[in-house]
Amino acid sequence: MITIKKVSWRELEKIHCFLKKSWLDFPDPYFRVISKIDNAKIFTRLVKVLLLNWLQKLLADYSTEMWIAEKDGNMVGISYVEIRRKRAILHGIYVIKDFRGKGIGKLLLQSVIRFCLEKDVHTFGLFVSRSNTIAINLFTKNGFKTVAIRNNIAYMELVLN
């Protein structure tokens, strides 16, 4: 059974390790560049600095929330969103490879959408690589529309009210 739950500070270290793995696996060029650093020491330091700084800022901000998906107590997915002045931006959504195609991404995204509705968010946006067909399908099926494209990146938006 899959459980979706919000993440607390106590789980920061767990999320950090999971995110580190997930970045290696992201199809977007930015993440691929980071994952190509073959010096393990430099890579670990870079990811740690980037992620911990960013995560600490992210979780310290009252308008930011994270959800994780767990299967039998193990983390299999994560999503994080930032909300500012009735606008939300999805910073990431990720499901580990073996668990994809089982509806977990949809559960995570719908948890975020429900939260946005509760917070009276007007528009929920995200940036996605145009070559990321699976993610674009996930967002399109949940009501997002492409409103801008620059280079290989699409900005998609869901208008909630």
Ligand SMILES: CC(C)(COP(=O)(O)OP(=O)(O)OC[C@H]1O[C@@H](n2cnc3c(N)ncnc32)[C@H](O)[C@@H]1OP(=O)(O)O)[C@@H](O)C(=O)NCCC(=O)NCCS
């Ligand atoms: C994008 C991602 C989160 C989707 O998670 P998932 O759990 O596999 O998705 P779901 O099983 O919930 O499927 C949701 C929708 O995605 C689309 N989808 C899923 N697998 C697909 C596939 N193999 N081919 C095409 N579309 C697919 C479908 O539209 C599906 O809806 P449907 O089942 O009603 O047709 C996951 O593939 C992932 O972690 N990718 C790497 C990270 C990433 O690219 N994140 C997005 C960055 S913005």
